[in-house]
Every structure is written in structure tokens, then in C-alpha cells.
Amino acid sequence: MTRRVLSALSVAVLAIGAALYGPGLARRPTLHFTPDGAFGDDLLREPIGIVHRAGRLYVSDAGADRIVVFDTTGSVAQIWCDSALAGRPMHLGLTADGGVLVPLYLRDRVDIFAADGEPRARIGGESGAAPGRMDAPAGAAELNGRLYIADFYNHRIDVLQGDAPGVLGAPGRVLGGRLHYPTDVAADDSLLYVADAYNHRIQVFRQDGTLVRRWGGPFGFGGRGGLPGWFRVATGIEVADGRVYVADFENDRVQVFTPAGRYLGRIEADLKHPTDVAVGADGAVYVVDFGNHRIVRFRTR
Numbered sequence: 001m002t003r004r005v006l007s008a009l010s011v012a013v014l015a016i017g018a019a020l021y022g023p024g025l026a027r028r029p030t031l032h033f034t035p036d037g038a039f040g041d042d043l044l045r046e047p048i049g050i051v052h053r054a055g056r057l058y059v060s061d062a063g064a065d066r067i068v069v070f071d072t073t074g075s076v077a078q079i080w081c082d083s084a085l086a087g088r089p090m091h092l093g094l095t096a097d098g099g100v101l102v103p104l105y106l107r108d109r110v111d112i113f114a115a116d117g118e119p120r121a122r123i124g125g126e127s128g129a130a131p132g133r134m135d136a137p138a139g140a141a142e143l144n145g146r147l148y149i150a151d152f153y154n155h156r157i158d159v160l161q162g163d164a165p166g167v168l169g170a171p172g173r174v175l176g177g178r179l180h181y182p183t184d185v186a187a188d189d190s191l192l193y194v195a196d197a198y199n200h201r202i203q204v205f206r207q208d209g210t211l212v213r214r215w216g217g218p219f220g221f222g223g224r225g226g227l228p229g230w231f232r233v234a235t236g237i238e239v240a241d242g243r244v245y246v247a248d249f250e251n252d253r254v255q256v257f258t259p260a261g262r263y264l265g266r267i268e269a270d271l272k273h274p275t276d277v278a279v280g281a282d283g284a285v286y287v288v289d290f291g292n293h294r295i296v297r298f299r300t301r
Helices: 002-021
Strands: 033-039 047-053 056-061 066-071 076-080 100-104 109-113 119-124 137-143 146-151 156-160 166-168 184-187 192-196 201-205 211-215 234-240 243-248 253-257 263-267 274-279 285-289 294-300
Touching (some): 146 184, 192 243, 201 234, 253 274
Antiparallel strands (some): 033 294, 066 076
């Protein structure tokens, strides 16, 4: 009986601890990553966002107001220096028809480019809090024909489809669905994942705005911390191959989870303030190492 009671108490303590201190407390990492080269440090100035498509890595070089396109070996394929990019390009996104979404933080708009850098469309451009306007867009993603934009100073996600703008989330702290300076968005087949940066957590929504889950800090309430499953500014997010990668800016690491928020492991070798992640077709993980002005490639081992 004593052993059973102690076993039950141990399980209860672990369950409470995991809820209070994050999804990684009672779980050892199951994924391990090793560096496999770095590139761009002789070219990039404050890189922030990255996406991968068809063997190309598109990187927003915010300090130089341009997009640098690399192949997966690190060779430069293109540099987009269009004057339209002046305005600090941020976390990039992709459209279903091959476009690249470029939020311009200082211009309050999102530009859409073809894969070869040809401008396609421009969304926004007027600062404000009314639906259809934005104040410092920081990230963008497309899901089932809708465009979702992390609207940094409005503390919300703007939703655009046709002529009917909408909003997902609301300003605030602690409570589910409340956002505090969101910086990035990513999507899988049906859900939207939000880097709720200064609430130090991840929140997951359905397209109708229903909150599905959240993690980071005690009970997903947020709060800064360095334990597994905690964040100090969850600044960038990528969903790929059944995993969620989160750039944990001030902890100098990337944390990896299942879509349900279960902790899988971390990437942290020689990173300084990582801001974003992309995953290649071969499973290689590319991390924007903002503080070192470069891209670092990792592989699982």
C-alpha cells in the first residue's frame, strides 16, 4: 500500500509540476541536433525571417532592407534590393501559389513577391487599429486562402480574405486568446500557431478564432523563464514535419515541440538571439542567428 501511495504521489507531483513549470519539466529530450555549417555572416545585417521552398532559403535581411535568397548549401542565388523593401522586412511567409509574404514593420504593410522577386501585390500601408489597418506587421502566413498577419503594436492577428478584414485574438496578458506583442504566425493544414512573443508563450487557434491550446510558463499563462517549455521572448515559429520549432530569443535557443505542445528537445549550439527557423526538404533545420548575422544549419542525430 505504501508503495502504491508513494507512486501515486509521484505521478501527481510530476503532473502538477509539468503544469506549473512547463511541458518539458518531466520529459527528457527525444530529439538531439548537431551543427552542420553556417553561412551569410559576410553578407547579412540583422537577419530576422526565413522560409524554405523548392531548394531556396528566403531570408529577410532587416538591417539592409532586402531579401537574400540562398540555396541550401549557403550559396547566394538572388538578392532583392527593391526600394519597396525599405521598411525593415520581418518574419516571412509563403502563399499556396508560390508567393513570398514580406511584412514591412516600418511601413505598416505586407508585400507579396513572386519566387523570383517580382512584386505581385501590396496589402495595407496605413497605420491604425481599425480592421484592415495595421501597426508594425511582424509576421505573416496563409491558411486556406486567408492571410494572417502578426500585428505587433495592435496586439492581435489581422485576418484578411477578400474585402472582409477581421481580427483574431485581443490585447492582454495571462488569459487564453490574449496577445502581447505577437511577432510571428505559422500554420499547418488547419490550425494557426502564434508566437505570442512578450507573453512568452505559444497560442494555437482554429480559423474561426477558437483557442485550441497554449504553452509556455505555468499553465500556459506565460512568464519569462529558462526551463524546458518556458521562453524569454518567443519570437519566431515554424511548423513542419509534425513538429513546432520556436525561436526562444533571449534564451539563445530554439525549442522543439509536438503540435500538442509536448517538449521534444532544443537547439542551442553557439546561437545568439535566434529569431526564426525553416526546415528543408531533407529535414535540415536552418536557424536565423540574429546576433551573429548568419544562418546556421542543424541536423538531427
